Amino acid sequence: MTEQIVQLKGVSKEFIDGGQHHRVLDNLDLTLSRGETIALTGASGSGKSTLLNLIAGFEYPNSGELILLDDNTAAWKDHRWSQFRHQQLGVVFQQFNLLTPLNVRDNIAFPLRMNRKPWSPWCDNLVDCLGLTSLLNRHVDALSGGQQQRVAIARALAHQPALLLADEPTGNLDQSASQEVMSLLKTLASEQQTTVLMVTHSLECASFMERRWHLELGRIHE
Numbered sequence: 001m002t003e004q005i006v007q008l009k010g011v012s013k014e015f016i017d018g019g020q021h022h023r024v025l026d027n028l029d030l031t032l033s034r035g036e037t038i039a040l041t042g043a044s045g046s047g048k049s050t051l052l053n054l055i056a057g058f059e060y061p062n063s064g065e066l067i068l069l070d071d072n073t074a075a076w077k078d079h080r081w082s083q084f085r086h087q088q089l090g091v092v093f094q095q096f097n098l099l100t101p102l103n104v105r106d107n108i109a110f111p112l113r114m115n116r117k118p119w120s121p122w123c124d125n126l127v128d129c130l131g132l133t134s135l136l137n138r139h140v141d142a143l144s145g146g147q148q149q150r151v152a153i154a155r156a157l158a159h160q161p162a163l164l165l166a167d168e169p170t171g172n173l174d175q176s177a178s179q180e181v182m183s184l185l186k187t188l189a190s191e192q193q194t195t196v197l198m199v200t201h202s203l204e205c206a207s208f209m210e211r212r213w214h215l216e217l218g219r220i221h222e
């Protein structure tokens, strides 16, 4: 079983804005090992979402290498990226990206369907931990922001991914719900060896993670 889940080697990313090249990530060398939990902090616009998007394959680096589960992604075609996302990756997006025509259960079951897996006792446990049991038949667009965020977290974890990328996963939750989600992520990391990379502006949430990375001027400071 590979221990290096994510490796970035000399990765840079720039965007062109008004004709100007804007380097958001500058020659990054990073490694995320199996079961590690990392809080990613940084000012607004420092590139935190860009880093998550690169690891998820939603953006591509301008230079450098991205190696996922010991496989260099430079040669990956769309189907290989889809396979990685369906099987190994869970993502909690800042805007949740829930499937609004569907109810809570079908949203959470979506990654299972992509992997042809049944709803399992693990899903019941997840739903229970996130306080979603009584909401399973509700349509997600009728839920509050905090409830939608918990559905997004459950959906990202239903298929037991090797890697969870979470962009402000507790931004809409109160302090006690937020602490429960942090405890859930810590348990997942230690019991299931899920690697967690979580963007947060909350120092309290960051304190639950083993490592803290601060992104500034395109570089990571630990």
Ligand SMILES: Nc1ncnc2c1ncn2[C@@H]1O[C@H](COP(=O)(O)OP(=O)(O)OP(=O)(O)O)[C@@H](O)[C@H]1O
Pocket (backbone or CB within 6 Å): 015, 016, 017, 024, 042, 043, 044, 045, 046, 047, 048, 049, 050, 051
């Ligand atoms: N697709 C894009 N095209 C052009 N510029 C982009 C694109 N995506 C991001 N940027 C720019 O890259 C910089 C980093 O954006 P990013 O969203 O990664 O920051 P962030 O640290 O996640 O910010 P926040 O905390 O506000 O979510 C910003 O200046 C942003 O405008």
